[in-house]
Amino acid sequence: MSADLRSLADGGRASGSAADDPSLGGTTPISPGDLSVVICAYTLERWDQIVAAVESVHAQRPPVRELILVADHNDELARRAGAELSNVRVVENSEAQGLSGARNSGVRVCLGRVIAFLDDDATAEPGWGAALCAAYAEAGVIGVGGRSEPQWVAGRPGWFPDEFDWVVGCTYRGLPEHLAPVRNMIGSNMSFRSEVFATVGAFDPSVGRVGANPVGCEETELCIRATRHWPGSRILYEPAARVRHTVPAERGRWSYFRSRCLAEGRSKAQVTRLAGAQAGLASERRYTLRVLPLGVITRLGRALRERRLEPARAAGAICAGLALTTTGYLLGLLRDGRPRTRGETPPATSEVGSGTP
Numbered sequence: 001m002s003a004d005l006r007s008l009a010d011g012g013r014a015s016g017s018a019a020d021d022p023s024l025g026g027t028t029p030i031s032p033g034d035l036s037v038v039i040c041a042y043t044l045e046r047w048d049q050i051v052a053a054v055e056s057v058h059a060q061r062p063p064v065r066e067l068i069l070v071a072d073h074n075d076e077l078a079r080r081a082g083a084e085l086s087n088v089r090v091v092e093n094s095e096a097q098g099l100s101g102a103r104n105s106g107v108r109v110c111l112g113r114v115i116a117f118l119d120d121d122a123t124a125e126p127g128w129g130a131a132l133c134a135a136y137a138e139a140g141v142i143g144v145g146g147r148s149e150p151q152w153v154a155g156r157p158g159w160f161p162d163e164f165d166w167v168v169g170c171t172y173r174g175l176p177e178h179l180a181p182v183r184n185m186i187g188s189n190m191s192f193r194s195e196v197f198a199t200v201g202a203f204d205p206s207v208g209r210v211g212a213n214p215v216g217c218e219e220t221e222l223c224i225r226a227t228r229h230w231p232g233s234r235i236l237y238e239p240a241a242r243v244r245h246t247v248p249a250e251r252g253r254w255s256y257f258r259s260r261c262l263a264e265g266r267s268k269a270q271v272t273r274l275a276g277a278q279a280g281l282a283s284e285r286r287y288t289l290r291v292l293p294l295g296v297i298t299r300l301g302r303a304l305r306e307r308r309l310e311p312a313r314a315a316g317a318i319c320a321g322l323a324l325t326t327t328g329y330l331l332g333l334l335r336d337g338r339p340r341t342r343g344e345t346p347p348a349t350s351e352v353g354s355g356t357p
Helices: 003-015 044-058 075-084 099-109 128-137 162-168 194-200 218-229 254-275 282-306 310-336
Strands: 035-041 066-071 089-092 114-119 122-124 141-152 180-182 189-193 234-247
Touching (some): 035 044, 035 099, 035 128, 044 075, 044 122, 066 099, 089 099, 099 114, 114 122, 114 128, 114 194, 114 234, 128 141, 128 189, 128 234, 141 194, 162 254, 162 282, 162 310, 189 218, 189 234, 194 218, 218 254, 282 310
Parallel strands (some): 035 066, 035 114, 066 089, 141 234
Antiparallel strands (some): 141 189, 180 234
8 A cells, every 4th residue: 555545544543533433424415526436547549438438427417526537557648638538637546557556546636525436448327426325325334336237349249147247347147136235346336435445545456457457356355344444334236326338359258258267266365365265255155156056057947948059158158167266266375375264363464455246
């Protein structure tokens, strides 16, 4: 964590206000006028998508308080964004290159009571900001995430199971269909109270993505760290807060599916090392034992009834995806060491932050 974010965290603990108050403001209404939105970008190849993301935020009604675009170690992108995008505060990533550092750089300049993160290749649907903010009305809510719907540029592959839409950064089968508590949010569409960063610190760059490298889970670690700090606090999933997330053709290929599953497993190993296996794998147990077997059985039954190969291929992809993710997790444990068990003290460096499931 950078020195100024660490001082924010230390100051939050010393103040005895938000750090000691699980309600974090109780039921004080949050409106879009209290919302800061951060978009992190790293390449000009996505310029048209960046513009679309910015316009979708500007179109929110009521309007949000501010929009920050963080250029991740790309001077040309920062210059173009500053020259061509109106009503956007453009800042550069002042930390190490990568999504965690870029998000931390954005958080540092935000003024809103709630900070939302939108991917640079996603667009917010009308009412997105209002839906996120409305969910903070309940006491103890420290974060709210929304639904990310995949927009397949080349069409969805028939073999690609929706149980694995987390591979492309989107909402997957197994998440709640209505407003409900979850362990963590999907990074393409999430928000936190600003007190979270002021009190427990920043995203951990040792976990997050750098460029197109398919790793992640910094959101998972931050969510776990925050809810541990405020026992009884909650992270909510609000499917009414919708964004559309672009999925390019190359992410619909088997090679990407394979690499992303392996990377997710390795990232989960890092999260369990930081947060412990009990919290780090709590959601994965239900997903693995209930959601995935049901998906396999349902598709094999459909393949037999309809005498079609595609459902059987999707069932095979579920099995392969689970095997690959498990392999990545085991390889990550071998490389980084065993996860902590429940009750063990976190390492001193736990001032840190997908992941999915």
